[in-house]
Amino acid sequence: MKYFPLIWATLWRKKTRTLFTLLSVIVAFLLFGMLETVDYAFSHPSTGVTGADKLITTNKYSITLPLPIADAQQIRSVPGVAEVTWISWFGAYYQESKNFVFALPVDADSYFNLHRGEFIVSDEQMQAYRNTRTGALVNEALMKKFGWKVGDKVPLHSTIWTQKKDASLDWTFDIVGTFSVKDPTQASAQSQTLLFHYDLFDEGRSFGKGDVGWFEARVSDPSQSSAISNRIDALFANSPNETKTQPANDFTMAFIKQFGDIGFVLRAILGAVFFALLFLTGNTMMQSVRERIPELAILKTLGFGDGMVLELVLAESLLLCVIAAIIGLALSFAALPIIKQGLQGVELSPRALIPGMGAAVLLALIVGLPPALRAMRLNIVDALADKR
Amino acid sequence: MSEAIVSLRNVDKRYTRGKQSVEVLQGLTLDIPKGEFVALMGPSGSGKTTLLNLIGGLDTPSAGEITVAGQRLDQLGSGALARWRANHVGFVFQFYNLMPMLSAQRNVELPLLLTHLSSAQRKANAMAALTLVGIADRAKHKPNELSGGQAQRVAIARALVADPTLLVCDEPTGDLDRKSADDVLHLLQMLNREHGKSIVMVTHDPKAAEFAGRQLHMDKGALLEAGTLV
Numbered sequence: 001m002k003y004f005p006l007i008w009a010t011l012w013r014k015k016t017r018t019l020f021t022l023l024s025v026i027v028a029f030l031l032f033g034m035l036e037t038v039d040y041a042f043s044h045p046s047t048g049v050t051g052a053d054k055l056i057t058t059n060k061y062s063i064t065l066p067l068p069i070a071d072a073q074q075i076r077s078v079p080g081v082a083e084v085t086w087i088s089w090f091g092a093y094y095q096e097s098k099n100f101v102f103a104l105p106v107d108a109d110s111y112f113n114l115h116r117g118e119f120i121v122s123d124e125q126m127q128a129y130r131n132t133r134t135g136a137l138v139n140e141a142l143m144k145k146f147g148w149k150v151g152d153k154v155p156l157h158s159t160i161w162t163q164k165k166d167a168s169l170d171w172t173f174d175i176v177g178t179f180s181v182k183d184p185t186q187a188s189a190q191s192q193t194l195l196f197h198y199d200l201f202d203e204g205r206s207f208g209k210g211d212v213g214w215f216e217a218r219v220s221d222p223s224q225s226s227a228i229s230n231r232i233d234a235l236f237a238n239s240p241n242e243t244k245t246q247p248a249n250d251f252t253m254a255f256i257k258q259f260g261d262i263g264f265v266l267r268a269i270l271g272a273v274f275f276a277l278l279f280l281t282g283n284t285m286m287q288s289v290r291e292r293i294p295e296l297a298i299l300k301t302l303g304f305g306d307g308m309v310l311e312l313v314l315a316e317s318l319l320l321c322v323i324a325a326i327i328g329l330a331l332s333f334a335a336l337p338i339i340k341q342g343l344q345g346v347e348l349s350p351r352a353l354i355p356g357m358g359a360a361v362l363l364a365l366i367v368g369l370p371p372a373l374r375a376m377r378l379n380i381v382d383a384l385a386d387k388r
Numbered sequence: 389m390s391e392a393i394v395s396l397r398n399v400d401k402r403y404t405r406g407k408q409s410v411e412v413l414q415g416l417t418l419d420i421p422k423g424e425f426v427a428l429m430g431p432s433g434s435g436k437t438t439l440l441n442l443i444g445g446l447d448t449p450s451a452g453e454i455t456v457a458g459q460r461l462d463q464l465g466s467g468a469l470a471r472w473r474a475n476h477v478g479f480v481f482q483f484y485n486l487m488p489m490l491s492a493q494r495n496v497e498l499p500l501l502l503t504h505l506s507s508a509q510r511k512a513n514a515m516a517a518l519t520l521v522g523i524a525d526r527a528k529h530k531p532n533e534l535s536g537g538q539a540q541r542v543a544i545a546r547a548l549v550a551d552p553t554l555l556v557c558d559e560p561t562g563d564l565d566r567k568s569a570d571d572v573l574h575l576l577q578m579l580n581r582e583h584g585k586s587i588v589m590v591t592h593d594p595k596a597a598e599f600a601g602r603q604l605h606m607d608k609g610a611l612l613e614a615g616t617l618v
Contacts, residue, residue: 303474
């Protein structure tokens with residue numbers, strides 16, 4: 001710590017230059033924090049279902065291809081499967097396309113049986129849901145977001161499903177109740193969810209009757225998940241609708257990857273940013289040391305050893321990068337709520353910021369080492385020759 | 389005669405630049421007794437600064453023996469030389485060579501960073517050194533807020549603060565007006581007479597040399613005595 005005032009003063013020797021370099025690195029780490037957070041969210045998705053005992057069965061070739069609802073009976077017959085339900089992707093929004101709603105047509109009996117104990121719904125509202133054909137159960141966060149109340153009629157626009165009666169993409173539901181989830185880690189994943197009756201959906205749509213998007217199964221023994229998955233897929237091998245059964249987490253990942261390899265895209269952007277940053281900060285550090293050759297020579301004259309001079313220059317680089325990283329990452333942390341609005345249903349975690357500090361240290365070492373080595377190798381007599 | 393603080397025996401110094409080798413010092417032998425104030429004079433290129441660098445442990449000889457404050461410098465590696473410099477020698481340069489971003493007090497504290505002194509002790513010692521050279525009231529000022537004479541006093545305080553046995557001064561008044569130069573020279577003389585500091589000073593200025601107890605003249609890499617090469 002006794003060297004800190006010297007390192008700090010040296011860092012601010014050229015205030016404007018240091019300030020601009022600091023700002024550049026702050027912006028880079030702000031970007032790093034935001035992209036890393038998004039990358040983390042996509043690579044560690046919340047499944048929307050709790051526990052390791054859930055399997056998802058989709059069409060083998062694409063999750064956009066349907067499966068016949070009749071497959072549910074066969075899946076239920078597989079030893080180890082405790083319950084099966086089916087769901088389709090409704091693709092809905094409310095009033096404007098930016099108001100995404102995770103609307104899911106579900107079979108009430110099997111869905112809530114499979115997810116027993118996971119949802120918090122009052123008995124009265126659950127009964128109302130079961131009794132109302134156009135009824136919908138809406139997550140409390142979604143109710144709050146759009147200012148809905150129980151008893152409201154809400155129109156949702158599906159991007160896929162036209163109605164048989166008038167070819168309209170607009171579907172109207174009666175909100176009969178609200179729900180929340182017991183597991184707080186699932187709160188974000190369920191925050192945009194609206195559940196409505198599969199029968200209403202299946203009978204009302206103009207095409208695809210009898211088809212489902214995917215099956216969800218609960219297994220009695222999670223340690224047998226892999227064997228049970230194989231058994232399910234074996235049932236439909238060589239049929240017109242071959243299946244792919246996988247743990248719920250893997251399914252969510254596959255679903256996200258429909259949009260492309262987000263992780264690769266984000267890492268490519270980060271790579272480009274840091275490559276540019278290496279040149280910028282590296283050049284600044286080199287220039288800074290070049291200008292201070294006589295001062296470094298004086299330090300050596302006073303008895304600072306070669307290793308000590310190397311450490312001082314490295315410490316300066318470390319200080320610059322770590323300060324910038326802390327500020328940049330703190331800003332990206334502060335921006336989490338804004339990112340969350342743009343990535344509805346995806347759980348963001350500040351844990352994604354941890355690699356940022358590692359990146360800062362790595363950056364400091366890479367950009368600091370060449371000038372530090374130059375300072376270390378400095379010959380006192382040569383360096384002082386023009387500055388006596 | 390008192391014990392020599394600086395002792396050189398048959399010292400050669402050659403610089404090699406590519407294929408060219410330049411002999412700067414040739415077979416130089418010199419003793420400087422402890423507590424002496426020596427002025428080293430001579431024309432440019434005579435080897436004064438090279439000799440000063442060798443005495444101050446900034447450079448090593450190509451041949452010969454150099455003993456300063458009881459330590460054979462020609463046998464030390466760069467790390468050991470750095471530690472030796474920190475403990476035994478203080479440097480004063482023509483252009484002060486202060487750190488521009490540090491206050492006078494912080495500049496003077498620099499050599500003490502290499503000691504085990506606490507922050508408070510370092511500050512107290514730095515203030516004591518600044519008081520000794522008569523510039524304590526400028527402790528918080530940065531070098532660009534000081535006159536040349538004041539900056540050189542700060543540089544002398546920095547050279548003194550670790551209580552070295554030897555002060556090595558390279559043209560300490562070369563950048564100063566007459567009045568400031570005389571003030572600095574009086575200060576060096578006081579440090580020599582009242583505090584017993586041994587001083588080796590390179591200068592072109594005969595008036596500055598008069599402040600020293602002994603004048604040595606160099607030419608073409610050798611010492612002259614009464615106009616004769618020795």
